[in-house]
Amino acid sequence: DAGVTQSPTHLIKTRGQQVTLRCSPKSGHDTVSWYQQALGQGPQFIFQYYEEEERQRGNFPDRFSGHQFPNYSSELNVNALLLGDSALYLCASSLGVGPYEQYFGPGTRLTVT
């Protein structure tokens, strides 16, 4: 049973550039949520996708956008990168948008220089 997968593992970008991170949910899951985790802090909710639509959004600027594909995989796009965007980006999947168990992928470590 494949768990949540994310790519790439690590990424180094320059300020002002754009980045795309990818996530494949756990088998049988149809909902994907994205989180940003800065060092020493808990994950901060970015947004959630279900049925190819953004269902919930946290306090992140419009530079952060996403997409969900018919196979439930998802992308997170960040435009005009800032130094403060350096963080671990985690993807989590669940079945539906209810109070269900949520499983995390290994994350993508983004460094902006």
Place this chain on the structure above:
Amino acid sequence: EDKVVQSPLSLVVHEGDTVTLNCSYEVTNFRSLLWYKQEKKAPTFLFMLTSSGIEKKSGRLSSILDKKELFSILNITATQTGDSAVYLCAVRAGKSTFGDGTTLTVKP
């Protein structure tokens, strides 16, 4: 704004000790509370709690939720060095809000 506060921020114990980690919350439209263990990267799911007073157990770990007082505790008995990690509490309302975690260090 939804808020989740975990305490203590960090804890150092010796193998065999019992620890209690705390999570208090203030959220609108509570749906569930989840505990995770984070060692290096991906948080690993431990428990999901939706009802007050019902203890969930898995081996040496257990957790309980009090929806009246708005808190949950995670207990770990007979701690082992492999329990060393950051323990995260998250509350799912419309979205998920995480606390900043408790860093547990278990010394041999």
